[in-house]
Amino acid sequence: MKLKRTKLLVEPPASATSDIAFILIVFFLVCASVEPDQGRAQTLPRSEPEPKKDKQSQNIEVELTRDAVIMNGNPLPKESFAKTIILKLADKTRDEDRIVAVKSRKEVPYSHWMDITGIIEDAGGVITLQLEEEQTVQVQ
């Protein structure tokens, strides 16, 4: 007597592809939305190679070290710096009087720099960067 062999299913289950598609879409959407895209706009005046010294002396000068702030030569903790700069800028109405020259030492981390420049901008200050220009001197 011959026994009939049952036929095996060789076709892939097509109904599962929609589930796979859905899971892949969710995966790519999650991957795409992880990157941060929020932040803070900052207006900086165009750089001038030779700053006018007579104007600069009237402006507030802020020097940043790794974890401290020095305003016009006086070291200040972060909390009192915020209060002091608000008071200093309060009576200044013209944009050119509200300029705050920020000078950073080379070891200042970005997070500290952003904190302090944020405080200055919130107080109404206009930030300018004071950079040390590199000069090559040939020794004969």
Place this chain on the structure above:
Amino acid sequence: MIVKRRQMDASVPAMAMGDIAFLLLIFFVILARARDDSHLQWKPATGVKLVRPATMNASVVIDKYNVTHLNGREVPVSSLSEELKVILGENAAGRRTVILKVHHEVTAIYFEPVIEAISEAGGELHHILEEDKQR
């Protein structure tokens, strides 16, 4: 005489789902590739009152190895200003946004020349930060 109504087949063609999945995959892969600085390693600094930039004309990243990238491509800081001028062209104000992504531990010796270059090229700087939930 009663005529039997023919039954209509209302099943969704499941075989087409595979093709739809494939096309969607290609779409998302291309979308992911367009954001071509996503492979760079950096952790943002924190901040408050953050806003999304209205436009994005160029992207500058300083990664955790202090390397500067313009639109995902490594560039020397000395040529950054010139390259940005080419990208920004004669765009009007409001369409010159340069987003700056700096690793939070990068020091001033690396990020200040980059900020200066963006300013020199006439870019409108927008720092990318992470919301500080503790403040």
